[in-house]
Amino acid sequence: MLSLSSSSALYGAYVFAFAAAALACFAMLPRTKHIEHDDTRRGLFWLLVTSGGWAAAHVGYLTMPTVGLRYTFYVIGLVVGIASVGPWLYFCAAYTGRSVHRDPAVRNAFLVVFLAIVAVKVTNPVHNWYFVAESAVAPFAYLEINHRAFHWIAMGLAYSLAFVGFFMLFELFVRVNSDTRPLFALIGLTGIPVVLDVAGALSPAVLDITYSSIGVAAFAVGVLSLYFDRFQFVRVAGETDDPIVVIDGSGKVRDYNTRAADLFPGLSDAIDKPLAEFVPRLSERLDGQEAILEIDGDETTRYYNVSSNPFTTGGAETGQSIVLSDVTHREQYRKELESKNEKLEQFASIVSHDLRNPLQVAKGRTELAIEKEDTGHLEPVVRAHERMEQLIEEMLTLAREGVSIDETERVDVVDLARRAWGMIAGGQASLSIDDAVDLTVSADPERLQQLFENLFRNAIEHGGDDVVLRVGPLENDAGFYIEDDGSGIPDADRDEIFEAGYTTADDGTGFGLAIVSEIVDAHEWKIRATEAESGGARFEIRTASEYSQG
Incomplete structure (x- = not known):
């Protein structure tokens, strides 16, 4: 038996715990108006109201002077408690960017289940399916509650729905690659009263009442306390499928989603550090007038339009969400x-x-x-x-x-080069190809033949009628070369020779090498003008990696 003073202290502790939970929830209500996202604000507001009302009902249940009033407040607490599941799921769905909370079918189903459970709770004096109450004097005078099967069914359903909400939050934190420790810390606070609920049912040392209101209140207050720090950043980072980086008012990275991490691996070390140090190219786009960011990938170059949207807390700007919209097709x-x-x-x-x-x-x-x-x-x-x-x-x-190539086929480079040579009036000029070379590429045969014809004509035009040409594979790269033993190309001209209209011959059109360049670009190859061992001109054409040489 507890002494009178110990009994009073324990009673005061219970009343204080529930009263503190209720006051904390109600005190936090004004802060919700600073949440800019309407549905998130609405869900968290009503979660605070129902959590605070649930805890306040428990204060009435413990402090009312008569058994009837205590019974009434306990039932009120049961009704408000099960009602808190609705705002909880509404908040989780809205916060994580889902629309299920606006689905009429889901709302109606929840309302039917809610009214059915409330009906059982309110009519409990008739059937006692939910609990049986009797007066008790130890450890202090209170209305002892003995829960029945329907209570545990309702509790199981409520915690299952609560778990659905936790999963929504956890999935969002993981998707944006955010630190999940704040979320699990709040879940831990919520779980402590659950332990007391179980202990109350199993041990006489713990009052067998519902402690969940304290846990829900702790979560609601904790979310609101953290909302303008970690939780708001996570919501902003998760509200789009585009790459997004969230920075605070000082330019430090607070969060990013997985799409952004794929583009900028350096973000993994940038949390709470300046964006400019880890992703300077992105930071520069925020300060400059150029909004398009070019990023080279493994297979292609992609273009992103960088936009910045400020978000505020209480009218003051607290950070920016940087969104990268893929505009590759538009830029191309x-x-x-x-x-x-x-x-x-x-x-x-x-x-x-x-x-x-x-x-x-x-x-x-x-x-x-x-x-x-x-x-x-x-x-x-x-x-x-x-x-x-x-x-x-x-x-x-x-x-x-200049038109892009839609279809290609495997082409024997040596055979095509000889065919192109047959179309050229070469005079005393000659073409040398090693018969042992087996060189194939994926190309448009007609355009590739045009490339050879133009390079051969260019060599004869500048090297003379007796010029000797060679065709062969590149030694250390995929592709082939065409070279001659003529006078070569001056270093200063090698970047200009592929421009349309550029020529050093009196009767030249300046289009031959420009056409060659266009054919190379259409195949997505690369061409380089350099010097052959003989001192003549050498053109190296680097093709795709699927080139084969046997």
């Missing part, structure tokens, strides 16, 4: 348009300059031939027309080669 289309516009400008320049010269020659010579009745003036006219025809043909070729 924009770059394609820019490339086409550049070509249009090149063609306009050619039409206005390169074509104008032979056209003026043809016009002037034709006028002289008519005026003087001298057909000798028509020979330059024929040459001018041939020149214009060549320019027009190569401009059309250049335009066609």
